[in-house]
Amino acid sequence: MNYSVKDKITPNQFLFFILQTQLGVGILSLAHQIHKDAKGGAWISVLIGGLISQIMIVIFWVLLKRNKASNFLQAMEKLVGKITAKGLVIGYSCFYALVTVLELSEYIRIMTKWVFPETPVWINILIVATAAVYLAKESLRVISRMYLFVSFLIFPLVIFTIFGFKNVHFTYPMPFLEEGWLGIFKGANLSFFYFLGYEAMLLTYFAVEGSDKDKLKAASLGNLFVTLVYTFTTYVCLISFAPNELPLVPEPVLYVLKSYSLHVVERIDLLFLSIWMVSVTTSVCSFVYLSSIGVAQLCKAKNHKKFVYWIAAVCCIGTTFTLTPHRGEMLDDFIKILSYGFVFAIPILLLIISLFRGRES
Numbered sequence: 442m443n444y445s446v447k448d449k450i451t452p453n454q455f456l457f458f459i460l461q462t463q464l465g466v467g468i469l470s471l472a473h474q475i476h477k478d479a480k481g482g483a484w485i486s487v488l489i490g491g492l493i494s495q496i497m498i499v500i501f502w503v504l505l506k507r508n509k510a511s512n513f514l515q516a517m518e519k520l521v522g523k524i525t526a527k528g529l530v531i532g533y534s535c536f537y538a539l540v541t542v543l544e545l546s547e548y549i550r551i552m553t554k555w556v557f558p559e560t561p562v563w564i565n566i567l568i569v570a571t572a573a574v575y576l577a578k579e580s581l582r583v584i585s586r587m588y589l590f591v592s593f594l595i596f597p598l599v600i601f602t603i604f605g606f607k608n609v610h611f612t613y614p615m616p617f618l619e620e621g622w623l624g625i626f627k628g629a630n631l632s633f634f635y636f637l638g639y640e641a642m643l644l645t646y647f648a649v650e651g652s653d654k655d656k657l658k659a660a661s662l663g664n665l666f667v668t669l670v671y672t673f674t675t676y677v678c679l680i681s682f683a684p685n686e687l688p689l690v691p692e693p694v695l696y697v698l699k700s701y702s703l704h705v706v707e708r709i710d711l712l713f714l715s716i717w718m719v720s721v722t723t724s725v726c727s728f729v730y731l732s733s734i735g736v737a738q739l740c741k742a743k744n745h746k747k748f749v750y751w752i753a754a755v756c757c758i759g760t761t762f763t764l765t766p767h768r769g770e771m772l773d774d775f776i777k778i779l780s781y782g783f784v785f786a787i788p789i790l791l792l793i794i795s796l797f798r799g800r801e802s
Contacts, residue, residue, distance in 0.1 A: 513530065562761065577727075609680040
């Protein structure tokens with residue numbers, strides 16, 4: 442499948458596509474997870490995680506701009522041959538599908554706990570899956586325009602988080618280097634997985650109009666915005682909970698909001714979740730779209746629409762098997778291992794191969 446003129450997007454739309462793909466379920470539990478290793482320096486770990494993501498974005502950019510092609514499969518065929526290229530596309534399609542399952546399972550866990558404890562799981566899955574499929578079957582241009590529109594909802598999320606500044610203790614995170622730089626970098630290694638989404642560049646880069654520098658700038662700004670949002674929410678959680686409390690609070694952002702109310706809104710945390718659900722839906726939509734694009738390229742189909750339904754169905758069924766804590770942790774650990782390969786090792790290896798060839802293909 443090649444991107445038609447109607448599928449092309451501008452660098453600004455590309456920015457919001459990367460942003461919405463990155464900004465998923467992680468914002469609620471990020472501070473809790475990173476604090477285990479970095480303690481008060483968790484916010485520094487998040488900043489370093491964003492820096493690592495930026496380095497990988499530059500690596501992706503150098504790799505992709507050296508390959509003059511119309512899609513990812515064609516670029517890889519020129520670089521490593523047809524058989525290996527098809528294997529890579531299959532691998533990335535499966536990886537995106539697994540990330541979709543992880544996002545759905547985390548979403549279900551949180552919504553069941555906080556909002557719908559008595560609602561059947563399959564209904565909650567269908568709510569997000571239906572919305573994601575409805576959008577994912579459209580062209581990249583339509584998806585990106587929708588992402589640009591809903592990105593304005595990120596600002597209310599940040600504004601609600603500011604309520605956490607009412608009763609805070611700025612001494613809670615100090616000293617920032619309590620666990621030393623080793624703990625900081627352990628936390629940064631973990632935060633690396635919360636920034637996943639920028640690898641969407643691999644399958645969408647060739648659909649972006651404009652110069653290569655404009656594409657790099659767009660992806661970098663998207664990652665920068667996510668880094669700032671994650672760092673801010675992490676720091677709010679650090680100053681809102683004592684060091685011995687945060688390890689006991691799995692979704693600290695929601696607990697911060699739950700303790701406050703407005704004159705017309707009793708539960709700010711539920712309002713936050715309502716907006717957060719949009720971010721989860723867009724992230725799920727992106728990964729379903731990316732997986733279907735990969736399959737469409739393999740099958741040389743004219744478009745990806747029919748594959749969206751099949752992939753979404755498989756992901757929904759897969760989600761129902763990962764809702765127990767043990768299976769959820771196994772899936773999370775498995776995807777972390779895969780991420781080192783598909784987001785880190787393989788792109789770097791491909792770049793090395795490209796550089797050794799000594800010319801742009």
